[in-house]
Amino acid sequence: MAIRKGPWKIHLITQDAYGPGAREPKTQDPPLLFNLGIDPGEKLDVAEEHPDVLKDLLGEIMTHKKQLTPAESQLETRL
DSSP states (O other): OEEEETTEEEEEEEOSOOSTTOOOOEEEEEEEEEETTTOTTOOOOOTTTOHHHHHHHHHHHHHHHHHOOOOOOSSSOOO
8 A cells, every 4th residue: 555645655465476375464663665757767765864744644544545535345145
């Protein structure tokens, strides 16, 4: 799971590959932070250098989660 705001992107959960033989998703604690304007390949984690940006993006996630309303399951049938 990742979110992006402007040039900034944080990864909370990463997974190296998908499909047969893929490893399980890994929770990143602390999250990884990338500046896509400088590093579009996401090679350099800059979370330590930009704690203010990390805090802002984590706040955005919390705000979003508070506004969500769970939907009724469409997979369960009712008779």
